[in-house]
Amino acid sequence: MTQTNPDPRQGAEFDPVHIGLVSISDRASSGVYADQGLPALREWLDRALLNPVRYTERLIPDVRATIAETLRELVDVAGCQLVLTTGGTGPAPRDVTPEATIDVADKLMPGFGEEMRRISLNFVPTAILSRQVAVIRKTCLIINLPGQPKSIRETLEGVRDGAGAVTVRGVFAAVPYCIDLIGGPYLESDPAVCAAFRPKSALRPQR
Numbered sequence: 001m002t003q004t005n006p007d008p009r010q011g012a013e014f015d016p017v018h019i020g021l022v023s024i025s026d027r028a029s030s031g032v033y034a035d036q037g038l039p040a041l042r043e044w045l046d047r048a049l050l051n052p053v054r055y056t057e058r059l060i061p062d063v064r065a066t067i068a069e070t071l072r073e074l075v076d077v078a079g080c081q082l083v084l085t086t087g088g089t090g091p092a093p094r095d096v097t098p099e100a101t102i103d104v105a106d107k108l109m110p111g112f113g114e115e116m117r118r119i120s121l122n123f124v125p126t127a128i129l130s131r132q133v134a135v136i137r138k139t140c141l142i143i144n145l146p147g148q149p150k151s152i153r154e155t156l157e158g159v160r161d162g163a164g165a166v167t168v169r170g171v172f173a174a175v176p177y178c179i180d181l182i183g184g185p186y187l188e189s190d191p192a193v194c195a196a197f198r199p200k201s202a203l204r205p206q207r
């Protein structure tokens with residue numbers, strides 16, 4: 001049976017990508033409130049990426065070993081090329097997402113955390129309370145985002161002025177080239193959401 005892709009922008013000419021989404025919250029994972037982290041991640045990525053995306057999702061509590069185990073499984077077994085986490089990055093005793101992410105790291109990517117805090121200061125003065133990190137494990141980039149669902153869009157997409165023009169670029173602009181460099185699929189983004197930046201020598205000719 002032939003299946004029509006529901007999004008006409010997404011087609012066979014773009015590389016498929018497998019993305020892991022992890023919402024880390026004691027309260028959402030135990031049903032105290034409905035999880036908004038996974039839907040917010042999916043909604044933003046669906047708007048931003050032109051590639052066909054397969055998502056593998058996990059909703060887990062703030063337990064360091066569980067978080068590290070989930071990240072290892074998403075990279076080593078499921079084969080995700082990008083993993084985004086949300087939640088557990090603050091200073092509270094149960095916030096251990098950065099520690100668990102560093103537990104599984106081959107390489108640290110400090111620029112992501114630094115830049116996300118700088119971007120977030122345009123939205124909230126408490127941005128400096130997030131200890132979010134990004135790391136490489138094997139051929140996967142793992143990025144921590146804060147737990148507030150709105151912070152997902154804020155950090156990935158950046159800051160816009162009243163007319164909607166971007167004044168500070170979001171960190172997602174650097175994600176496609178990072179994934180090129182670690183041997184992943186060629187990600188293409190919708191410039192209206194977040195323009196990807198690559199050096200000219202790394203641009204794939206338009207097909």
Ligand SMILES: Nc1ncnc2c1ncn2[C@@H]1O[C@H](COP(=O)(O)OP(=O)(O)OP(=O)(O)O)[C@@H](O)[C@H]1O
Nearest residue numbers: 023025026027028034035036037062087088147148
């Ligand atoms: N997964 C989520 N779904 C919906 N809202 C969330 C989620 N995670 C966090 N929030 C919201 O962001 C606020 C700040 O997050 P906070 O740091 O208190 O939670 P957390 O440590 O990420 O989650 P929890 O306390 O459940 O482990 C929460 O009070 C809640 O309103």
Ligand SMILES: Nc1nc2c(c(=O)[nH]1)N[C@H]1C(S)=C(S)[C@@H](COP(=O)(O)O)O[C@H]1N2
Nearest residue numbers: 087088089090120126130146147148151154
């Ligand atoms: N962009 C953005 N970053 C943000 C926030 C936000 O609302 N937007 N909230 C801050 C707050 S209040 C906290 S406590 C830290 C850590 O949040 P977490 O523990 O839910 O990950 O993220 C910070 N970073």
